[in-house]
Amino acid sequence: MTPMQELTAISQECCRLNEIESLLSWDLETQLPKNAVEGRAAQSEIITKYLHKIRTSPRMSQLLTQCQADIELSEDERALVDIMQWVYDRISKIPEAHSMLESRLTTLGMQAWVEARTTDDFSRFAPILTQLFTLTRERAELIGYTGHIYDALLEGHAQGMTVELVDREFEKLKKVLIPLIKSRMQQQKTSIIGSEFDVTMQKKFGKYLLQTIGYDFDRGGLGTVRHPFMTDLGPQDKRVANRYSASGFHSFFSALHEGGHALYEQGVAENYQQSDLSKHFSLAIHESQSRLYENIVGKSTEFWMGGPYQELQTHFPTQFKPLSLAQFIDHIHEVRPVMIRVDSDELTYDLHIIIRYEIEKMVLTGECEVADIPQIWNQKYAEYLGLVPQNLAEGCLQDVHWSIGAIGYFPTYTLGNINASQIWHTFVQSHPTWRADFAAGNTTILREWLQTNIHQYGSSVHPVALLKRLCNEELNSDYYIQRLTERYL
Numbered sequence: 368m369t370p371m372q373e374l375t376a377i378s379q380e381c382c383r384l385n386e387i388e389s390l391l392s393w394d395l396e397t398q399l400p401k402n403a404v405e406g407r408a409a410q411s412e413i414i415t416k417y418l419h420k421i422r423t424s425p426r427m428s429q430l431l432t433q434c435q436a437d438i439e440l441s442e443d444e445r446a447l448v449d450i451m452q453w454v455y456d457r458i459s460k461i462p463e464a465h466s467m468l469e470s471r472l473t474t475l476g477m478q479a480w481v482e483a484r485t486t487d488d489f490s491r492f493a494p495i496l497t498q499l500f501t502l503t504r505e506r507a508e509l510i511g512y513t514g515h516i517y518d519a520l521l522e523g524h525a526q527g528m529t530v531e532l533v534d535r536e537f538e539k540l541k542k543v544l545i546p547l548i549k550s551r552m553q554q555q556k557t558s559i560i561g562s563e564f565d566v567t568m569q570k571k572f573g574k575y576l577l578q579t580i581g582y583d584f585d586r587g588g589l590g591t592v593r594h595p596f597m598t599d600l601g602p603q604d605k606r607v608a609n610r611y612s613a614s615g616f617h618s619f620f621s622a623l624h625e626g627g628h629a630l631y632e633q634g635v636a637e638n639y640q641q642s643d644l645s646k647h648f649s650l651a652i653h654e655s656q657s658r659l660y661e662n663i664v665g666k667s668t669e670f671w672m673g674g675p676y677q678e679l680q681t682h683f684p685t686q687f688k689p690l691s692l693a694q695f696i697d698h699i700h701e702v703r704p705v706m707i708r709v710d711s712d713e714l715t716y717d718l719h720i721i722i723r724y725e726i727e728k729m730v731l732t733g734e735c736e737v738a739d740i741p742q743i744w745n746q747k748y749a750e751y752l753g754l755v756p757q758n759l760a761e762g763c764l765q766d767v768h769w770s771i772g773a774i775g776y777f778p779t780y781t782l783g784n785i786n787a788s789q790i791w792h793t794f795v796q797s798h799p800t801w802r803a804d805f806a807a808g809n810t811t812i813l814r815e816w817l818q819t820n821i822h823q824y825g826s827s828v829h830p831v832a833l834l835k836r837l838c839n840e841e842l843n844s845d846y847y848i849q850r851l852t853e854r855y856l
């Protein structure tokens with residue numbers, strides 16, 4: 368066996384282990400009995416440990432060195448070596464003791480977060496959060512960076528993104544969003560649609576939406592959970608999970624969102640599906656696919672005109688029959704600043720992200736202490752969104768992320784929005800008849816175009832190069848700003 372063959376076999380083994388781990392989580396989220404949670408955690412831990420051992424083994428290091436030096440490798444082999452090297456570098460630089468401490472702290476962090484939320488007392492969470500930030504800072508130092516310490520964290524979620532780039536684009540966005548939201552609020556008329564949305568019908572309609580955008584149910588499935596997600600359970604199994612509430616119809620848009628994620632993974636070339644080239648995506652690019660379907664396609668008149676609106680009226684006659692398509696479109700564009708990020712609308716969403724990003728940077732660089740977070744949080748919410756949280760649960764303790772040590776991850780949501788508009792702009796240029804096509808019920812042109820230009824490559828092309836090649840430029844929020852301004856001004 369050549370080193371490349373051995374490395375490929377290891378890559379396949381690691382991917383299967385990843386998928387087994389995801390399957391355990393899928394079951395945990397969708398149907399695990401309450402008393403089995405602890406047992407499940409033990410099972411997941413074994414897989415994670417074993418995977419870590421393979422990925423950081425001396426043999427892995429040797430094989431990577433040998434393959435890096437092999438000038439005979441094909442382009443695909445080279446891409447696989449590069450992505451495995453990237454994974455190896457990020458994991459192997461962190462001593463086991465550090466990883467173990469981080470994982471123990473995240474369990475404690477979650478408990479402390481729940482306690483602090485219930486009692487509305489930040490001091491119950493602050494000591495652990497301080498330690499989590501300290502460990503994150505140490506991890507960033509171990510991984511290394513050339514510019515800002517936050518760059519080391521960004522690189523883990525969205526390869527090639529730096530504070531310099533993100534600051535530049537987020538500032539541009541912020542400057543437009545704050546006044547745009549204010550002016551929109553002053554002229555907007557609000558409407559109310561129905562009151563109850565039968566959950567069984569929502570599930571049916573969500574499935575219909577997924578089929579409409581081209582999600583392949585023979586290579587996936589739809590589950591019910593508390594927080595929607597998409598997961599990779601194998602080369603032929605990319606599942607979607609959605610949440611439903613009878614008091615609204617947000618599930619339609621989360622179906623499109625998770626569907627966008629799933630189309631990406633279902634679209635990865637067959638020969639990459641077995642290896643690491645079907646994993647380790649840039650979350651900024653991944654999120655661009657979900658946001659594109661949720662907000663750009665899913666909130667366009669043309670998409671609904673092409674069949675879905677008629678279908679919606681059939682599924683929910685009392686709520687939607689009295690409403691014209693134009694009224695429905697106006698309704699789904701209503702802007703209402705709220706305290707909770709996950710409940711926010713398209714226009715206000717990014718300010719929630721920018722606030723978290725700014726605070727994370729401040730704490731990491733020592734510009735403020737963890738104890739100052741609630742006060743800074745409230746100040747920023749008042750300044751950007753005109754809202755003042757009444758308690759920690761609707762303020763800085765609303766998201767679980769920090770308690771599990773996910774620091775440096777939030778910006779990928781807004782990066783996804785920015786990338787989605789850049790990608791859409793390029794699509795529109797190459798498909799000037801898209802409006803007529805969508806209105807005739809043909810969105811396949813978009814899925815096929817995305818598959819050809821993005822999906823098929825998996826992680827074989829660096830995300831920065833992928834965007835550059837497709838859109839002819841790097842991260843640029845101008846198209847996103849333009850789209851939001853046209854839609855909401």
Ligand code: ZN
Nearest residue numbers: 624628654657
């Ligand atoms: Zn997403």
